[in-house]
Amino acid sequence: MSEPQRTAPISVILGAIGSLRSAIFPAIAIAFSGIGGDGRFLLALGVGLVSVVIGTAFSYAHWRRLTYTIGETDIRVESGLFSRSARSVPYERIQDVSLEAKPLPRLFGLVAVKFETGAGGADDLALQYLTDAQGEDLRQLVRERRDDEAAVSVADPQAPVRSEPDAGEVLYALTPARLLTFGLFEFSLAVFAVLGGALQYVDNVSDIDVWNVDLWRGWLTEQGSTVASLGLFVQAAAAIAGLLGLVVIGMATGVVRTVLRDWGFTLTRSARGFRRQRGLLTRTDVVMPAHRVQGLVIGTGLVRYRFGWHGLSFVSLAQDAEGESHIVAPFAKMEEIAPIVSAAGFRLPDDSTQWHRASTRQRTDTVVFGSAVFVLAAIPVAIFAPFGLFLVPLGAAVLAAGANLYAWEFRRHAIDASQVYASHGFFSPTRQIATRLKLHSVEIAQGPIARLRGYATVHLGLAGGTFTMQGVPLAEARALRASVLETIASTDFSRLDQAPQNQALSEPHSEFSENFLAT
Amino acid sequence: MDHTPANTPAGHPLDDEGELTKLHPGYAHALRLRTTLTAIPFLIGALVAEAAIRDLALIPQGIIAGTVLVIALALIIRVPATRYNARGYQISADRLRVVRGLLFRSDTVVPFGRVQHIDVHQGPLDRFFGIATLTLHTAGNHNASVSLPGLGEELAREMREEIRAHIRRETV
Numbered sequence: 001m002s003e004p005q006r007t008a009p010i011s012v013i014l015g016a017i018g019s020l021r022s023a024i025f026p027a028i029a030i031a032f033s034g035i036g037g038d039g040r041f042l043l044a045l046g047v048g049l050v051s052v053v054i055g056t057a058f059s060y061a062h063w064r065r066l067t068y069t070i071g072e073t074d075i076r077v078e079s080g081l082f083s084r085s086a087r088s089v090p091y092e093r094i095q096d097v098s099l100e101a102k103p104l105p106r107l108f109g110l111v112a113v114k115f116e117t118g119a120g121g122a123d124d125l126a127l128q129y130l131t132d133a134q135g136e137d138l139r140q141l142v143r144e145r146r147d148d149e150a151a152v153s154v155a156d157p158q159a160p161v162r163s164e165p166d167a168g169e170v171l172y173a174l175t176p177a178r179l180l181t182f183g184l185f186e187f188s189l190a191v192f193a194v195l196g197g198a199l200q201y202v203d204n205v206s207d208i209d210v211w212n213v214d215l216w217r218g219w220l221t222e223q224g225s226t227v228a229s230l231g232l233f234v235q236a237a238a239a240i241a242g243l244l245g246l247v248v249i250g251m252a253t254g255v256v257r258t259v260l261r262d263w264g265f266t267l268t269r270s271a272r273g274f275r276r277q278r279g280l281l282t283r284t285d286v287v288m289p290a291h292r293v294q295g296l297v298i299g300t301g302l303v304r305y306r307f308g309w310h311g312l313s314f315v316s317l318a319q320d321a322e323g324e325s326h327i328v329a330p331f332a333k334m335e336e337i338a339p340i341v342s343a344a345g346f347r348l349p350d351d352s353t354q355w356h357r358a359s360t361r362q363r364t365d366t367v368v369f370g371s372a373v374f375v376l377a378a379i380p381v382a383i384f385a386p387f388g389l390f391l392v393p394l395g396a397a398v399l400a401a402g403a404n405l406y407a408w409e410f411r412r413h414a415i416d417a418s419q420v421y422a423s424h425g426f427f428s429p430t431r432q433i434a435t436r437l438k439l440h441s442v443e444i445a446q447g448p449i450a451r452l453r454g455y456a457t458v459h460l461g462l463a464g465g466t467f468t469m470q471g472v473p474l475a476e477a478r479a480l481r482a483s484v485l486e487t488i489a490s491t492d493f494s495r496l497d498q499a500p501q502n503q504a505l506s507e508p509h510s511e512f513s514e515n516f517l518a519t
Numbered sequence: 520m521d522h523t524p525a526n527t528p529a530g531h532p533l534d535d536e537g538e539l540t541k542l543h544p545g546y547a548h549a550l551r552l553r554t555t556l557t558a559i560p561f562l563i564g565a566l567v568a569e570a571a572i573r574d575l576a577l578i579p580q581g582i583i584a585g586t587v588l589v590i591a592l593a594l595i596i597r598v599p600a601t602r603y604n605a606r607g608y609q610i611s612a613d614r615l616r617v618v619r620g621l622l623f624r625s626d627t628v629v630p631f632g633r634v635q636h637i638d639v640h641q642g643p644l645d646r647f648f649g650i651a652t653l654t655l656h657t658a659g660n661h662n663a664s665v666s667l668p669g670l671g672e673e674l675a676r677e678m679r680e681e682i683r684a685h686i687r688r689e690t691v
Contacts, residue, residue: 317658440659443627451624461633461659468661481628489613489630492686493658 004067004078010108011129012056012063017104019055023048068127070141075115077125089125091145093117095317096273098286099135106283111135115142116317139287168270171340172329174262174278182262182331183255185304189246191253267328269343274314276328288326292316293344294463295434297325298337305428312337314344315434315465325465346433349414349421358411358471359455363404366471369449370404371397403427413458413469415480420460422469434460434467436487444477460484539607539618545648546606546669550599552644558591608667610678613685615655617667629665631685633657639675651675655682 027048031041058081066079074090099111110129117124130138174182263280273289295315304310310332313325329340334348341348349355374397382390403426410429414421420439423431440461450456456477460467472480565587573580602621609616614630638654645651653675654666670678 440633440657441627441629441662441665443625443662445626446624448622459661461657461662463658464660466661485614485628485630489632492632493635 004069006067007063007127008110008129008131008134009063010110012060014105014108014110014129015059015062016052016056019059020048020052023051023055026051070138073145075125075142077127087125089115089117091142094142095292096286096288097139097142098284099139100285101132101279101283103281105129106281111285113138143287168268168275170266171269171274171343172265172267172332172336174265174331178331179259179262179265180255182309183258184251185301185309185331186254186258187247187250187303188253188257189250190257191249262330265330267340274328274344276326286326288314288316288328290344293346294438295432295465295467296341296344296346297465298431298433300428300430302427304331308333310334310337312340315462317464341433346435347419348433349431353414353416353421355412355414355421355423356472356476358408358413359453359473360408361453362411362450362455362471363408365449365453366404366407367401371401373397374400411470413472413480415483420467420469420484422467424468424470432467434462436484437491438463439467439484439488440493442481442484442488444474444481446474537609539609539616542603542606542608542669543648543650543671543674545650545671547599547603549644549648549650549669550602551595554595554599555591558595561587562591603669606669608670610681615665615667615678615682617665627662627665629655629657629662631682633659634682634686637679637682639679641672646672653678 027044030047031044061081062079065081065084066077068078069076071088074088075094076086076088078084078086095116098114098116100114101111105111105128108129109132111132112126112128113130113135114127115125127138260280260282262278264283265278266276268275268277270287273287273292275285275287277283277285293314293316297313297315298310299313300310310329311327312329312332313327315325329337338348374393378390378393378397381393407424407426410423410425412421412423415436418436420434420436421431423429440463442461443459444456445459446456454474455471456474458469458472458477458480460469469477469480562584565584569580569584572578605621605624606619608618613632614628616626616628618624618626635656635658637656638652640652640654641650649672650669651672652666652668653670654664656664
């Protein structure tokens with residue numbers, strides 16, 4: 001047992017800086033509003049100072065009162081000023097340990113250490129901030145404690161465990177050139193949303209009323225008359241230039257966002273799991289145990305699919321910040337994805353995989369109902385709107401029908417001895433792979449139309465994600481359920497996550513050991 | 520790891536499409552009572568609306584309240600019976616199948632080996648009719664909890680014990 005420890009003292013300063021940051025805007029607002037008359041700058045300064053002092057005091061008190069203890073079997077954190085809370089997380093329940101270094105803590109060599117248990121974001125255990133070395137030690141420690149609970153007589157936790165600093169084989173890395181290509185595909189117009197937000201802010205703190213229509217109309221007619229005097233050719237050129245500008249801005253935004261998020265993306269394979277490092281300013285470092293991976297998602301995009309680019313994510317109980325699955329290869333060719341997939345103990349669908357297509361009846365129904373909305377919308381438009389406008393919803397109906405027809409191309413599912421596969425998407429396929437053994441329930445769902453037409457949606461219960469096969473003919477859905485259930489029911493949940501070395505060899509089910517073969 | 524043969528599906532020619540077991544008859548009554556309770560506020564609302572526009576004499580008296588009453592009666596008499604008939608379950612050696620839904624049918628199977636914890640819940644109405652809801656929780660995101668309402672109270676507890684025994688047998 002170790003003594004209760006505190007987080008790094010610099011955390012207090014970082015907390016204080018955080019409170020300073022949140023005090024700045026109210027202070028500015030006071031300075032520029034009418035409150036306080038002549039003395040408003042002093043008032044603003046006062047408010048800012050007071051909030052910084054209070055923030056620092058709280059930050060210090062929190063730091064004083066938060067201790068963590070690294071025990072034999074669990075990590076305990078005690079915190080709270082007035083109402084104390086003590087949380088204990090056993091090592092076996094820790095899904096992964098991630099280190100996150102935001103820009104400011106990074107300057108001081110500090111990281112936030114998060115222990116993910118799969119109990120849902122806010123309930124996880126987090127220590128901010130520890131020094132880089134402490135965080136790394138803690139991670140090593142957690143891993144070793146978890147791996148050999150009983151086997152190793154645990155060394156003194158105070159003495160840093162630096163036995164294997166995890167210099168595993170690099171499975172995937174994003175080179176700057178690749179990152180740039182990736183960024184171009186991440187076309188985003190988010191910058192306009194940011195501009196909108198900024199306008200709103202200008203509206204709040206200044207006298208300019210940005211939502212005043214007259215202001216804009218005046219500006220537009222002024223510009224419009226200039227444009228109108230230019231002639232048709234120049235107008236068209238200007239429109240094209242405008243569109244091109246939009247594309248350039250969108251791509252530039254994409255590149256900037258991607259570089260910030262995925263700079264130095266490296267995925268390494270170590271003895272026990274996967275380790276992902278990424279980020280330019282905010283650096284994150286996540287370790288995922290291989291046997292916790294429940295399924296895979298291979299996604300792609302409308303355009304990048306045409307160039308053969310895909311992205312791979314792991315479905316597990318632990319998730320990335322946005323509540324998404326862990327992305328392990330954001331932008332890769334299939335041949336680069338294949339080794340990662342096999343390292344995780346899965347197999348990609350190959351020629352022997354028997355894909356089944358969705359029912360053609362379902363294709364007909366989605367086409368009919370997908371376009372029916374627009375056809376219905378065309379009726380009032382034809383009656384009330386100026387002649388010719390009804391062609392717009394009709395055109396949309398044709399497009400919707402075409403999109404649904406095309407989407408059927410991607411709607412497939414397959415099952416083999418150990419895995420289930422599904423694929424769906426409108427203009428590009430999203431493929432999912434899951435181990436039959438790690439499914440939790442099977443549901444056959446049918447809406448009124450599906451019942452009439454004899455097909456169903458099959459939902460498979462997957463921890464940390466969803467797995468759906470759409471438009472499966474009913475008889476096939478039942479057969480599928482029967483065979484999946486046969487696999488599930490033969491192994492109890494408690495045996496699923498056991499350390500592989502204990503049982504991989506004695507396990508009678510071939511699919512089970514297969515999933516761990518590479519582990 | 521040792522599999523007792525009794526738990527392997529090979530030992531049980533399981534038929535997931537088999538005949539469903541009906542729920543406790545009290546469940547139909549409970550559904551009916553629940554529908555009635557839901558209908559009462561609407562009826563009161565209709566009567567209030569009726570009273571409010573009586574002086575205006577826009578429409579013949581009793582149209583609003585009458586319509587609401589007819590719809591409510593239809594719902595109270597017809598729907599609970601249909602819903603009761605649409606529901607059912609099937610329990611076998613190692614799994615529970617729950618079927619529900621009138622328009623949107625759903626047919627879920629949960630193997631006992633994947634059950635995380637089990638709830639037996641009784642609301643005040645349920646207690647009056649002697650029924651209970653059995654809920655199985657799994658680790659999957661979809662169907663994180665599968666509930667089977669309208670079991671006889673005794674039966675629900677028996678089923679819980681049975682499922683629990685199965686889990687323990689597998690784990691020990």
